[in-house]
Amino acid sequence: MARTKEQNEKMRVTRKEKIRNAALLQFVKQGLFATRIQDIAAEAGIAQGLLYHYYASKDEIFVDLINDALDKTIEASYSVRDMEIDPGEKIRFALERLIDTIENSQTFLDTCRLITQASNSTAIPQEARDLIQEKRNIPYQVIEKIMEAGQKEGTIIAGDPKMLSIFFWTNINGLAIYYSTNNNREVKLDYRVLSSMFLIENEREVEK
Amino acid sequence: MARTKEQNEKMRVTRKEKIRNAALLQFVKQGLFATRIQDIAAEAGIAQGLLYHYYASKDEIFVDLINDALDKTIEASYSVRDMEIDPGEKIRFALERLIDTIENSQTFLDTCRLITQASNSTAIPQEARDLIQEKRNIPYQVIEKIMEAGQKEGTIIAGDPKMLSIFFWTNINGLAIYYSTNNNREVKLDYRVLSSMFLIENEREVEK
DNA sequence: TGATATATTGAATATATGTTCAATATATCA
DNA sequence: TGATATATTGAACATATATTCAATATATCA
Numbered sequence: 001m002a003r004t005k006e007q008n009e010k011m012r013v014t015r016k017e018k019i020r021n022a023a024l025l026q027f028v029k030q031g032l033f034a035t036r037i038q039d040i041a042a043e044a045g046i047a048q049g050l051l052y053h054y055y056a057s058k059d060e061i062f063v064d065l066i067n068d069a070l071d072k073t074i075e076a077s078y079s080v081r082d083m084e085i086d087p088g089e090k091i092r093f094a095l096e097r098l099i100d101t102i103e104n105s106q107t108f109l110d111t112c113r114l115i116t117q118a119s120n121s122t123a124i125p126q127e128a129r130d131l132i133q134e135k136r137n138i139p140y141q142v143i144e145k146i147m148e149a150g151q152k153e154g155t156i157i158a159g160d161p162k163m164l165s166i167f168f169w170t171n172i173n174g175l176a177i178y179y180s181t182n183n184n185r186e187v188k189l190d191y192r193v194l195s196s197m198f199l200i201e202n203e204r205e206v207e208k
Numbered sequence: 209m210a211r212t213k214e215q216n217e218k219m220r221v222t223r224k225e226k227i228r229n230a231a232l233l234q235f236v237k238q239g240l241f242a243t244r245i246q247d248i249a250a251e252a253g254i255a256q257g258l259l260y261h262y263y264a265s266k267d268e269i270f271v272d273l274i275n276d277a278l279d280k281t282i283e284a285s286y287s288v289r290d291m292e293i294d295p296g297e298k299i300r301f302a303l304e305r306l307i308d309t310i311e312n313s314q315t316f317l318d319t320c321r322l323i324t325q326a327s328n329s330t331a332i333p334q335e336a337r338d339l340i341q342e343k344r345n346i347p348y349q350v351i352e353k354i355m356e357a358g359q360k361e362g363t364i365i366a367g368d369p370k371m372l373s374i375f376f377w378t379n380i381n382g383l384a385i386y387y388s389t390n391n392n393r394e395v396k397l398d399y400r401v402l403s404s405m406f407l408i409e410n411e412r413e414v415e416k
Numbered sequence: 417t418g419a420t421a422t423a424t425t426g427a428a429t430a431t432a433t434g435t436t437c438a439a440t441a442t443a444t445c446a
Numbered sequence: 447t448g449a450t451a452t453a454t455t456g457a458a459c460a461t462a463t464a465t466t467c468a469a470t471a472t473a474t475c476a
Contacts, residue, residue, distance in 0.1 A: 011453085033241030034331030037434060047455045052435070113328060119389050120321060123242030157404075163395045166386065167402070171375075174382025178374065181327050187371045194375070196365075197405045219423085245464060255425045260465070417476100424471070434461085441454070446447100 016054045019044045023061045028110045028180075031117060032062050032124060059125040066118050066128045069111045070135040077139035080146070087146045088155025091168070092195045094143075098172050099191040102179050112176035140165050147198070156198055164198060171197075224262045227252050228276075231269045236318045236388075239325060240270050240332060267333040274326050274336045277319045278343040285347035288354070295354045296363025299376070300403045302351075306380050307399040310387050320384035348373050355406070364406055372406060379405075 022043035026035040037058055041048045055061045080094045101108045118124050119132055144165035150156030156164070171194060230251035234243040245266055249256045263269045288302045309316045326332050327340055352373035358364030364372070379402060 015453090029329070030331040031239060031241060031329045033239060034329060036432085048434090049436080049456065050454055053453070056435095058434070116324070116385060117328060120325060120385065121237070121239045121242060123238040157401070159398055159401060160395060163397055164401070166383070166395060166397070167379075170382035170386045171379050172382070173385065174378035174380070175374070177324060177328065177381065177385070178378045187368060187374060189371055189374070190367055193365070193367060193372070193405060197401060223423090244462085256464085257426065257466080258424055261423070266464070419476085420474090422472085422474100425469085427467095427469105429464100429466070431464085432462085434459105436459075437457095439455085439457105442452085444449105444451090446449085 012054065015046075019046070019051060019054055019061070020065065024065055024110060024114070027062065027065065027117070028113050032058075032121075059127075062118075063125055063127045063131070065114060066124075067131050069114050070131055072111055073115070074135060074138045077142040081142050086155065087150035087153055088199055090146050091143075091150060091156065091198050092191075095168075095172075095195045096191045099175070099189050099194070102172070102175050103185075103189060109176050109180035112173055113180045116173065116177055140169055143168050150198075155200055157200055167197065220262065223254075227254070227259060227262055227269070228273065232273050232318055232322065235270060235273065235325070236321050240266075240329075267335075270326075271333055271335045271339070273322060274332075275339050277322050278339055280319055281323070282343060282346045285350040289350050294363065295358035295361055296407055298354050299351075299358060299364065299406050300399075303376075303380075303403045304399040307383070307397050307402070310380070310383050311393075311397060317384050317388035320381055321388045324381065324385055348377055351376050358406075363408055365408055375405065 019040065023035075023040045026039045026043055029035075030039070035058075037048050037051060040058075040061070041051055044051075055064070080090055083090055083093070085093065115132070115136070118128055119136065122129075140162075144161045147156050147161040147164040147168075151158065151161065175189070227248065231243075231248045234247045234251055237243075238247070243266075245256050245259060248266075248269070249259055252259075263272070288298055291298055291301070293301065323340070323344070326336055327344065330337075348370075352369045355364050355369040355372040355376075359366065359369065383397070
C-alpha cells in the first residue's frame with residue numbers, strides 16, 4: 001500500500017480549499033466567463049490539469065462557491081433571528097454588525113458580489129440558478145418576520161413588512177457592492193442613519 | 209450616384225439603434241462575456257457580419273452602451289440639482305421619482321444593471337473602465353451637495369454629507385438590482401420609508 | 417432601365433480556451 | 447529500499463466564437 005486514505009483525504013481538502021480561494025478571487029474580480037481555468041490555476045499556483053483532479057469543471061467550482069456564499073448569508077440571518085433580544089433591537093444590532101462587516105471584511109464583500117453577479121446573469125450554470133432560486137429569499141423572509149414582530153411590539157414603523165425587508169437587504173447589498181469596488185475608506189458609515197429608517201425613535205417619544 | 213448620403217445616414221442610425229437595443233438586452237441578461245456576437249445579431253434580426261458595418265467589435269458596442277448608461281444617470285442627477293425647490297424637497301422628490309422609475313421602467317433597471325455589472329469586473333474593456341472612473345462619481349457629488357445645502361437649511365439630518373450621498377445611491381442601486389431580477393410586483397414600495405432616512409420630519413416638530 | 421454605391425449575407429479563418437491524457441514525480445508502507 | 451497508489455505536469459485535442467471577406471442583394475439616381 002502507498003499513502004493512507006486519511007492522509008490523502010486531508011491533502012485533498014487542503015488543496016481543494018486553495019483552489020476554491022483562488023477561484024473565488026478570480027470570479028469576483030472578473031466574473032465567471034472572463035475567468036479562465038488558467039487564471040484560477042495560476043492564482044492557486046498549480047498546473048491546469050491538476051484542477052480537474054478536484055473539480056470536474058469550471059462550472060462545478062462556481063456552483064460550489066455560490067452554494068457556500070448563499071449558506072453564509074442564510075446562517076448570518078439565522079444568527080440574528082435566534083438572538084434573545086427584542087425584534088427592534090435585532091434590527092438595530094443586525095444593521096450595526098452588517099455595516100461594520102461591510103467596512104472590514106473583504107470576504108463578506110466577495111460573498112455579496114458573487115451572489116449579485118450570479119443573480120444577474122441567465123448564463124450561469126443551471127445548478128447555480130436553482131440554488132439561488134431556492135436559497136436567496138430566506139434572509140428576506142427572516143427579516144420580514146422580525147419586522148412584523150417589531151411592529152406588534154411598537155418599535156418598528158408601520159408598512160408592509162415584506163417591503164421593509166426588501167429595503168433592509170437591498171440597502172445592505174447596494175452598500176456591499178459599492179464598497180467592493182470603491183476603496184473609499186475616507187467615509188465612516190453610521191448605521192444609525194439606516195436604523196432610523198425602520199425604528200420608531202424612542203428618544204423623541206420620551207422628549208414629548 | 210446611388211443612395212444619397214443623408215438617407216444612408218438615417219438608415220445607419222436606425223439600424224445601429226436596433227443593434228444597440230439588442231446588445232443591451234443580451235448584455236443585461238447574460239453579461240458581456242457570455243453574450244456572443246451571434247446572440248446580438250439574432251436578437252437584432254440580422255446576420256453576424258452586418259454587425260461589423262456598424263461596430264468594429266463587441267467591445268465597442270459595450271463601451272457605447274456603458275457611456276450612454278453613465279450619461280443617463282448623470283443627466284438624471286443634474287435634472288434634480290437644477291430644480292427650483294428647496295434642497296430637502298429635492299431629496300424627497302428625487303426618491304419619489306426614482307422609486308417610481310424602479311417599479312415602472314425596465315430601461316432604468318437595465319441601465320443600473322449594466323453599470324453595476326461593468327463596475328464589478330476588471331475584465332471589461334479598458335475604455336469602459338476609464339469612462340466609469342470618470343463619470344460614476346458625478347451623481348454622488350451632486351447628491352452630496354444637495355445634502356449639504358439641506359443641512360444648512362435644517363431639513364436634512366446631521367452627518368457627513370458624503371456618507372448620506374452614499375446611502376442615497378447605494379440604496380437606489382440595491383433596489384434596482386433586486387427589482388431587475390425579481391418580478392416581485394406584489395410589494396408596492398413607499399418612498400417615504402427611504403426619505404425618512406435623510407429628512408428631519410417636520411410633522412413631529414410641529415406636534416411638539 | 418442601368419449604373420453604382422452601399423447593405424447584407426453566411427461561410428471561412430484565426431484564435432482562445434475548456435478539457436483530456438500520457439508521462440513523470442512523490443509520498444507512504446511493507 | 448522497492449512497490450504502488452496517487453499527485454502533478456504540460457502538451458495535445460476539441461470546440462466555441464470573434465472577426466474577416468468574397469459574393470450577392472437592394473435602393474436610389476441619372
